[in-house]
Amino acid sequence: MHEHRDYQGAKMGMWLFLFTEILLFGGLFVLYAVTLGRFPIEFHEASKLLDVTMGTTNTVVLITSSLFAALAVTALQKGNRRLAEVFIGLTVALACCFLVIKYFEWSHKFHMGIYPGSADIADWAPGKQAFFALYYTMTGLHGVHVLIGMALFGWVWWLIRAGKCTSDHYVALENGGLYWHLVDLVWIFLFPLYYLIT
Amino acid sequence: MTVDAGFMTPGDKSWVREWLFTIDHKRIGMLYLWCIMAFFAVGVFLGLLMRLELFWPGKDLIGPQEYNAVFTLHGVIMVFLVVIPSIPAAFGNIFLPLQLGAEDVAFPRLNTFSFWLYVIGGGTALVSLFTGGGAPDTGWTFYVPFSSVTTTNVSMAVAGVFILGFSSILTGLNFIVTIHRLRAPGLSWARLPLFAWSLYATAWIQVLATPILSITVVLIIIERLLGMGIFDPARGGDPILYQHLFWIYSHPAVYIMILPAMGVISDIIPVFCRKSIFGYKTIVGSSLAIAFAGSLVWAHHMFVSGMSDTAVMVFSFLTFVVAVPSAVKVFNWLSTMYKGSIRPEPPLIFALGFIFLFAMGGITGLVLGSAGTDMHVHDTYFVVGHFHYVIFGGTGFGMFAAIHYWFPKMYGRMYDRRQAIISALLLVVGLNGLYFPMYLLGLAGMPRRYYDYLPQYTQLHQFSTYGSWITLIGLGLMCYNLIRSRYRGEPAGRNPWAAATLEWTLPSPPPTHNFDQEPVVTHGPYEFGEVQDDA
Ligand code: HEM
Ligand SMILES: [Cu+2]
Numbered sequence: 050m051h052e053h054r055d056y057q058g059a060k061m062g063m064w065l066f067l068f069t070e071i072l073l074f075g076g077l078f079v080l081y082a083v084t085l086g087r088f089p090i091e092f093h094e095a096s097k098l099l100d101v102t103m104g105t106t107n108t109v110v111l112i113t114s115s116l117f118a119a120l121a122v123t124a125l126q127k128g129n130r131r132l133a134e135v136f137i138g139l140t141v142a143l144a145c146c147f148l149v150i151k152y153f154e155w156s157h158k159f160h161m162g163i164y165p166g167s168a169d170i171a172d173w174a175p176g177k178q179a180f181f182a183l184y185y186t187m188t189g190l191h192g193v194h195v196l197i198g199m200a201l202f203g204w205v206w207w208l209i210r211a212g213k214c215t216s217d218h219y220v221a222l223e224n225g226g227l228y229w230h231l232v233d234l235v236w237i238f239l240f241p242l243y244y245l246i247t
Numbered sequence: 248m249t250v251d252a253g254f255m256t257p258g259d260k261s262w263v264r265e266w267l268f269t270i271d272h273k274r275i276g277m278l279y280l281w282c283i284m285a286f287f288a289v290g291v292f293l294g295l296l297m298r299l300e301l302f303w304p305g306k307d308l309i310g311p312q313e314y315n316a317v318f319t320l321h322g323v324i325m326v327f328l329v330v331i332p333s334i335p336a337a338f339g340n341i342f343l344p345l346q347l348g349a350e351d352v353a354f355p356r357l358n359t360f361s362f363w364l365y366v367i368g369g370g371t372a373l374v375s376l377f378t379g380g381g382a383p384d385t386g387w388t389f390y391v392p393f394s395s396v397t398t399t400n401v402s403m404a405v406a407g408v409f410i411l412g413f414s415s416i417l418t419g420l421n422f423i424v425t426i427h428r429l430r431a432p433g434l435s436w437a438r439l440p441l442f443a444w445s446l447y448a449t450a451w452i453q454v455l456a457t458p459i460l461s462i463t464v465v466l467i468i469i470e471r472l473l474g475m476g477i478f479d480p481a482r483g484g485d486p487i488l489y490q491h492l493f494w495i496y497s498h499p500a501v502y503i504m505i506l507p508a509m510g511v512i513s514d515i516i517p518v519f520c521r522k523s524i525f526g527y528k529t530i531v532g533s534s535l536a537i538a539f540a541g542s543l544v545w546a547h548h549m550f551v552s553g554m555s556d557t558a559v560m561v562f563s564f565l566t567f568v569v570a571v572p573s574a575v576k577v578f579n580w581l582s583t584m585y586k587g588s589i590r591p592e593p594p595l596i597f598a599l600g601f602i603f604l605f606a607m608g609g610i611t612g613l614v615l616g617s618a619g620t621d622m623h624v625h626d627t628y629f630v631v632g633h634f635h636y637v638i639f640g641g642t643g644f645g646m647f648a649a650i651h652y653w654f655p656k657m658y659g660r661m662y663d664r665r666q667a668i669i670s671a672l673l674l675v676v677g678l679n680g681l682y683f684p685m686y687l688l689g690l691a692g693m694p695r696r697y698y699d700y701l702p703q704y705t706q707l708h709q710f711s712t713y714g715s716w717i718t719l720i721g722l723g724l725m726c727y728n729l730i731r732s733r734y735r736g737e738p739a740g741r742n743p744w745a746a747a748t749l750e751w752t753l754p755s756p757p758p759t760h761n762f763d764q765e766p767v768v769t770h771g772p773y774e775f776g777e778v779q780d781d782a
Contacts, residue, residue, distance in 0.1 A: 058353045058428040065420045069458040076462035076492055080477065083488060091483075165482075166474035179483025182475040186466070 056220055063224040067231050070194075074235050077187050081242060084183060088176025095180035096246045098163065103154045104244040107147050108236065114143035115233040118202075118226040128216040130209060137206050137222075140229065144199045151192060155185075184243055191239060194232045201225045250659035250738050253756030270355035271759060275362050276341030277657070283337055286328040286369065291722065293321040298681075298715040301708045304700050314698030315384035316399070320376065322387030323404065327411050328369050330642045331500060334507035335453075336365070336418055338649045339446045341657065343422060345750035345757060346440045348431025348766040353424040357417055364414035372407030375400040386696060388497070391478040391489045395470040402471050405464040412457045412464075415503070419453030422446050431749070433768035440748045440772040441530055445510025448534040452499045452506070456542065460496035463489065487552055494545035502541045504638055505605075506534055508645020509576055512598045514772075515652050516580050518746045519595035520587025523773040526579045533572035533579075540569045550618045551625050559618045566616035573609055577602060592744070593667035597648035600675045604640025607679075608633055611686065626696075629689025635682045647671070647725065654729065655743045659755040660736030666728040673721030680714025748772045 121136035162169030165182045205225045208214035214221045254273045300308045376382040379400030394401050426447050469475050476482035478489045517524045546562040611633045614620045655661050684707040693704050742751040770777050
């Protein structure tokens with residue numbers, strides 16, 4: 050049987066899949082919007098407890114990694130396999146960096162007793178508690194997507210090494226890049242909604 | 248006489264590699280079909296068990312806690328493991344590429360992966376019964392706050408639902424791309440068989456609605472394991488939001504259940520009336536309209552949940568709007584039959600059963616859709632009657648019609664037609680006996696999900712249980728006939744029904760590679776003039 054290759058089909062499948070991911074987060078954004086509508090003042094106050102510097106740093110880190118992902122695709126298209134591998138490596142390294150910053154941010158919050166169900170926040174206003182419940186859920190889910198994206202790039206990297214993802218058939222890398230842009234995009238919405246609302 | 252086994256011919260690899268890791272869409276479809284049938288049997292068994300318990304008031308067989316577990320399981324199995332995958336995953340996989348003249352679906356390996364997710368998800372849901380704090384007892388809707396506090400094994404069960412949802416998304420995604428990219432030359436959108444069209448509409452709902460369910464069940468798990476309080480009013484959450492999220496998926500999900508069945512019926516009726524379908528474009532249009540409008544009516548499940556009056560009115564109105572395209576379809580089918588030369592073969596009998604039972608369920612749907620009457624029958628047996636008419640009478644019958652229509656293609660053999668017709672009739676009688684009393688019970692005020700009831704309901708409950716026995720006999724006869732015929736049936740040939748869609752141009756069962764050369768389509772799916780009768 051001949052190998053079935055359909056570049057447009059593969060891209061279309063990926064776009065559809067990204068759509069489902071947007072909807073997955075969409076459910077949470079709806080919850081966020083409704084809760085914000087009910088507790089605007091509490092959200093404002095809770096937001097002040099987040100560390101804007103760390104959040105901003107992470108935004109920059111993630112956007113840069115997205116840039117590297119795009120560069121990796123271009124490099125492979127132009128036939129420069131080495132360079133593509135380097136860019137993939139940089140993307141994954143920055144993803145790691147993102148998670149490390151996130152880790153420090155979260156553990157600091159935990160240390161201060163700010164996490165759902167903790168004794169310290171039990172008598173906070175319900176709206177402030179809801180803010181943190183959503184914060185941990187949404188950034189947590191986003192973090193899981195960062196991990197998945199890293200695994201995906203690891204796999205594509207392996208495909209390139211094995212000669213299965215080449216300058217003629219680079220759709221795997223391209224789809225990986227698309228996925229990464231989505232992860233980036235979701236963060237770009239999360240960042241102002243949580244860190245910058247006033 | 249023997250039949251060439253086509254794609255079912257055993258190869259030289261082990262059975263596990265040949266079947267469980269196959270990437271042939273036909274084999275994957277068959278695997279789904281068998282799994283679905285097995286789960287269906289389990290679900291039916293649980294349903295019968297409930298009916299037995301309800302034969303007399305008071306406790307007969309099982310206590311309240313077991314009853315809660317049984318209806319939860321029955322619901323979870325029937326909804327997530329049987330009806331949602333039923334027609335798309337089984338018959339869609341087998342016949343969509345054949346109807347398109349394609350070699351396979353767009354992503355064959357992804358297809359295997361979806362099947363595996365289905366098995367793993369189903370397994371997880373089943374394991375949740377025997378482990379942890381006991382079988383879940385929330386009902387298949389997993390409503391909070393109960394589902395976030397009950398000690399039974401809810402997390403595991405909803406994890407299974409999450410995995411099943413993923414499988415459903417990937418199947419839908421695969422079908423959309425397949426239909427866009429892999430149609431044979433000449434197979435324009437206007438020549439697409441209506442079954443393929445219905446799968447297309449369904450696939451969009453699968454892709455667009457299921458992620459919402461996924462996130463909802465993830466939230467339940469997070470609630471339970473980490474105590475987030477997202478739905479807890481004391482901590483700023485809102486349990487009504489759960490219901491919104493749940494029904495935003497689960498109402499469209501009922502169209503995932505019913506649209507493919509409608510597609511099967513739309514393919515069957517013209518074949519057995521020897522007439523082109525009446526209003527091809529309206530059928531396509533109404534499928535798409537149902538898919539679209541059906542996404543806007545979820546809150547009709549929540550009329551008594553405390554939404555605002557305006558919201559209630561809007562959703563009630565929208566619900567009436569979706570009834571229109573469904574009614575249009577029924578009208579199209581009946582008009583197709585009008586003055587057709589009707590051949591009362593089993594698939595047509597099942598299709599007629601479908602129309603009748605679906606109409607019974609649809610009309611009572613309007614009673615539930617209008618907020619005033621829904622207040623009266625909400626969460627009573629009226630609802631149970633309604634959805635069984637629609638999903639058993641609708642999707643179930645669509646599935647049976649599909650089996651009887653495509654059986655000769657799948658196995659190359661024909662079943663006993665007389666027995667098939669008798670089983671169809673038994674099922675129609677049985678289902679009415681089983682579910683019609685539920686309407687009356689509901690109107691009289693019998694609440695659903697109760698293992699016990701007041702003595703005045705006894706007679707109707709007993710009537711319903713008798714109905715369940717007739718249903719069982721009908722199912723038994725149908726299975727006996729099909730299983731026996733799979734081995735002993737008369738060879739059926741290429742095109743026993745003289746149908747005009749592409750799958751009937753292949754040998755039965757079809758060979759592994761489907762078409763020797765890519766077919767070129769020159770006529771519509773219901774132009775029977777071009778069909779060559781089978782020798
Ligand atoms: C012989 C077949 C069947 C029998 C005897 C049966 C019987 C029942 C009964 C007695 C209930 C419980 C009602 C209550 O206490 O509220 C029930 C609930 C339910 N059934 Fe069936 N049923 C059958 C087939 C089906 C099929 C084919 C489906 C789906 C395709 C289905 C889906 C459901 C669902 C979703 C529920 C709701 C469970 C819940 O309340 O959480 N049933 N059924
Ligand atoms: Cu609904």
